Amino acid sequence: MARTPVAEHEGRVRALLAPLRTRDAETVPVAAALGRVLAGAVLSPIDLPPFRNSQMDGFAVLASDLAAGLPLPIAGEVAAAAGTPDPLVPGTAVRIMTGAPIPAGADAVVPVEDTVVSVDAMVTIASDWAAGAYVRDVGSDLKAGAQLLPGGVRLASRHLAALAAAGITGVAVSSRVRIAVISTGSELVAPGEALGPGQIADSNGTALVAAARDVGAEIVLEGRVVDDHEAFEALLVAAIAADAELVLTSGGISQGEYEVVRETLEPRGALVDVLAMQPGGPQAIGSFDGIPVVCFPGNPVSSQLSFLLFVEPLLREIAGLPDRIRVTRVLDAPVTSVAGKRQFLRGRALPDGRVETLGGPSSHLVAALAAADVLLDIPEDATELAAGATVETWEL
Template sequence: MTPPRPPLMPLDDALARLLAQAAPLPGIDTVRTLDADGRVLAQDCISPLHVPPLDNSAMDGYALRRADVAAPGAVLAVTQRIAAGSTGSALQPGTAARIFTGAPVPEGADAIVMQEDCEALADGAVRINAVPAPGQWIRRAGEDIARGAVVLRAGTRLTPAELGLAASIGLHQLAVARRPRMALFSTGDELAMPGEVPPEQMRPGAIYNSNRFFLRAMLQRLGCAVTDLGIVPDRRDATIAALREAAQGHDLIVTSGGVSVGEEDHVKPAVQALGALDLWQIAMKPGKPFAYGRIGAAHFMGLPGNPVSSFMTFAVLVRPFVLRLQGVVDVAPKSIAARAFFTWARADKRREFLRVRRNAEGGLELFANQSSGVLTSAAWGDGVVDNPAGQTIAPGDTVRFIPFADLVA
């Protein structure tokens, strides 16, 4: 008698089990701030100075004492000119300083009047045509960053904005998590490589290996150093040999194909021969079969062979795991409430990821064919609807939208 199949594992449970295994990798790299885009901070960045370092002008105009401008039309002698990068002298009563954006505010001045509200006079004086408010157009020292403040936390994945912020406190290099070392290969005798076999010479049943391209690109976007082991034949000995090689000097092995239970699916017994494996049936669509295990010190993740299934399981399971290996704490993609411009009448028992794209009205349109083999849907769309199990969708319903920018960045 065939034993009953275990229930499908909820996706959130699978992710929690994975992240429990994802201890941050040892080792720190020191890189130039200019070269740190996409890397993950290994140490807090603490500011050694105020930003801005001094009170400075937010406008081109005139620095003055408010007490000298009781009413519009006051005339003040202009006694100095202060440009960004220079400093002026203390401002005397009854005088003004011509000042430019970013220039330090002279001692004694308590407001800036923009040049559009002033009239320069022929004798070197200026007429002030507006009464300034206290502190008008003055950016205070430390207004952006105070000395001693933690500007960026360890575990932050650096973007161009963070690089600029680090530079603004004088950091020319940063301590970052080392790059995870990843081994990647595909399994399947049906696979061929573009450029090696022309389309007209493809044998019956053969397909081009698209998974290799997007998986490698996604790993590299996550900051990984990728060793691409290519295509492994559907033989147990070849699979064991590839896994044994991949386990040497790598933190994670990622494969696509061969993790089901067919006679030609050799990944499961090969991993078990070398280490330990959990084969999970996850309640997500596309992407039900998924495997996690260990071979020596290396983690192993086996993805399904269908392209969209492989793409989505990587996005929602592998990506958070790889980020956690680098010390990132918040690894969950952010969903956005959006309005459906489509009907989805076929509620599934699994949590579904429907490929969609935004239209001119800000709503979501559905790709017509949601099959797990139709990679066109991922290229056409700009995100997915994260649809709970058992949920239908009608036009106008509010749904959870996850942009691909958050899943592949």
């Protein structure tokens, strides 16, 4: 049986999910905006800093008073606190703290380490200082009305700090992609439940929910269903009711019996296919009442790698995240692969640029995947790679 190349299915999924790139904007509190993507540029409503203030602990002076080199009487003190200090009297100095407002009439700050204070409250300046020294002028960081942050930036802590400094409490961000995750299989039970004969814990739901959230998506429904057409369809209806924009399923798309996803969606026009890849050969895409559905195999490693290959790239783009890092490394031992299949082996990167494989190619080896920090991408036409051969790896 001819198998579809991975790249062709990547294109199918990309086309199916292309409408998700157009995001509505929503306003969220700055405190809840970490990791969100700005829907548009943000302008500062105020000057930053909003008032002249001192860059150092020291003395506020009029620079021209320093020319004679004579001690100046200390006329007062200004702390970093609310209020407006009294103007500086020419011929005097005012002790000032970092961040404190500079008194009117002062045009320089002399750091305390460059001064000598006598017991009679006089200060001697060690050298001449020019006007503007250690003075943070109004708007020297950013003028009111200037762009504080550009649209499209993914908000990190430094961005939130700038927004807070400008007094901004809410920002317009792109809405998150709303995803429903449905695990299928009569053998599945919730993680932590006692396993009966023939039962396994549903790890796919946990993995897909976590993977989607990790790249900025919002999970609006997480469900698990036995191999029953009506029960599965009811969960699809529930996903739509939860306002899902995308449904991800695992299991139920092979060529055997009890393939509930294939049996439900294929009559609605879904494309069910087998790809030239290992693990993760069975794949399907379709829609349910206008909502795209991307269907992964039920084997847990296959499900996780399928998400990484086919859905994660678009979600990363929408969330303003970079692509996964790909690095060429050197095999520390020979590798064999199946002719005609692009194989994704689990591995561990070694400090010297080599990479070792972990476990085998089977799609049930969740412990090996958990121990891995890279995937080895073995091309379809490679059947044997010797130790020392180079291979592309994807960082996990």
